Amino acid sequence: MSIAVRNVSKKFGVASVLDRVSFEAKTGTLVALLGPSGSGKTTLLRIIAGLENPDSGNVLYQDDDVTQSSARERNVGFVFQHYALFRHMTVFENVAFGLRVRHWAEPRIKERVFELLKLVRLEDLAGRYPSQLSGGQKQRIALIRALAPQPRVILLDEPFGALDAKVRMELRTWLRRFHDEFHVTSIFVTHDQEEAFEVADQIVVMNQGKIEQTGTPVEVFEHPANAFVMDFLGNVNIFPVRLQDGRAMLGKIEMPLPSMPMDDSEEARVYIRPHELEIDRIRNNNTCLEVKILHINPAGSVVKVRLISEEYGLTVNVDVSPERYAALKLRSSDMVYISPKKARMFAPDYTI
Numbered sequence: 632m633s634i635a636v637r638n639v640s641k642k643f644g645v646a647s648v649l650d651r652v653s654f655e656a657k658t659g660t661l662v663a664l665l666g667p668s669g670s671g672k673t674t675l676l677r678i679i680a681g682l683e684n685p686d687s688g689n690v691l692y693q694d695d696d697v698t699q700s701s702a703r704e705r706n707v708g709f710v711f712q713h714y715a716l717f718r719h720m721t722v723f724e725n726v727a728f729g730l731r732v733r734h735w736a737e738p739r740i741k742e743r744v745f746e747l748l749k750l751v752r753l754e755d756l757a758g759r760y761p762s763q764l765s766g767g768q769k770q771r772i773a774l775i776r777a778l779a780p781q782p783r784v785i786l787l788d789e790p791f792g793a794l795d796a797k798v799r800m801e802l803r804t805w806l807r808r809f810h811d812e813f814h815v816t817s818i819f820v821t822h823d824q825e826e827a828f829e830v831a832d833q834i835v836v837m838n839q840g841k842i843e844q845t846g847t848p849v850e851v852f853e854h855p856a857n858a859f860v861m862d863f864l865g866n867v868n869i870f871p872v873r874l875q876d877g878r879a880m881l882g883k884i885e886m887p888l889p890s891m892p893m894d895d896s897e898e899a900r901v902y903i904r905p906h907e908l909e910i911d912r913i914r915n916n917n918t919c920l921e922v923k924i925l926h927i928n929p930a931g932s933v934v935k936v937r938l939i940s941e942e943y944g945l946t947v948n949v950d951v952s953p954e955r956y957a958a959l960k961l962r963s964s965d966m967v968y969i970s971p972k973k974a975r976m977f978a979p980d981y982t983i
């Protein structure tokens with residue numbers, strides 16, 4: 632079942648929290664609402680769930696306008712950051728809860744609960760209480776509890792926010808697996824771009840109550856609509872440039888821009904991601920900038936090199952492959968050259 636949000640606005644007092652927000656989650660997709668703290672993600676999720684009323688606009692489940700329907704009538708499953716398992720109930724009873732409310736017959740309840748417990752490999756813990764589970768186990772139970780009554784939609788609010796990095800990774804894999812297995816349309820809130828990229832089919836990037844961009848992870852990462860999206864989705868180097876005759880110049884160095892979104896003006900900024908810069912020992916073309924290596928972090932799948940251009944007073948981050956790092960024999964304090972493979976500039980209504 633698809634979910635559409637049309638022109639939804641919401642104020643708390645005089646503060647506008649959502650401003651004419653529209654997007655669609657297609658049937659069976661997993662959509663991430665991604666944005667910084669306070670951007671309105673939770674409020675939007677609560678409006679989709681029926682836990683909050685919008686001041687204007689509509690929420691549609693498939694072709695039904697559910698804006699006036701209660702959360703219960705919408706038949707959605709929820710998973711929140713803080714487990715929200717019933718403390719006085721066993722794992723079995725927690726998962727069974729939504730089925731009892733819907734008057735499922737006892738044998739069917741048992742079958743369904745154990746089917747789901749097996750799926751998350753926690754069938755041996757059916758008799759335990761939440762206080763006897765780890766954080767990751769609690770969240771797996773919260774996930775299957777939400778899925779148990781076969782909801783049309785699953786809504787998750789920072790579901791893995793309180794867990795450590797390794798457990799978060801594991802649970803992301805579970806979430807994706809569940810999603811693929813049950814084909815439930817799912818919307819989840821996160822401020823973690825890595826999490827969104829790893830599990831979502833579509834990403835809705837939010838900022839100050841507005842949607843900045845909607846697209847697949849590749850679309851928003853490779854083709855950010857503006858400087859905010861570019862900066863929010865990963866590290867970025869910002870180069871102050873002068874615009875002259877349709878070219879962006881850092882001193883005598885021309886930036887490789889595919890198109891110029893701005894007319895000539897005195898100053899502008901060019902955005903380049905760390906993996907879009909190359910390091911060389913020798914100057915090889917006119918887009919090379921001489922820099923000194925400040926710091927090298929070789930731990931991880933890419934080597935992170937921090938450099939400084941003393942001429943322009945600019946600090947620059949570059950990611951290189953371990954092979955390239957070894958071939959160049961880079962060391963702190965070495966003088967090297969960097970050149971951009973790709974650069975972007977945005978129309979000036981966004982500033983970071």
Ligand SMILES: Nc1ncnc2c1ncn2[C@@H]1O[C@H](COP(=O)(O)OP(=O)(O)OP(=O)(O)O)[C@@H](O)[C@H]1O
Nearest residue numbers: 643648666667668669670671672673674675820822
């Ligand atoms: N019930 C409320 N009453 C008044 N203001 C609220 C209420 N709920 C949220 N807000 C305000 O609305 C804004 C958006 O909050 P919201 O929780 O939707 O953002 P968020 O993007 O989910 O943030 P976070 O990632 O920190 O949870 C914030 O400024 C918040 O203080």
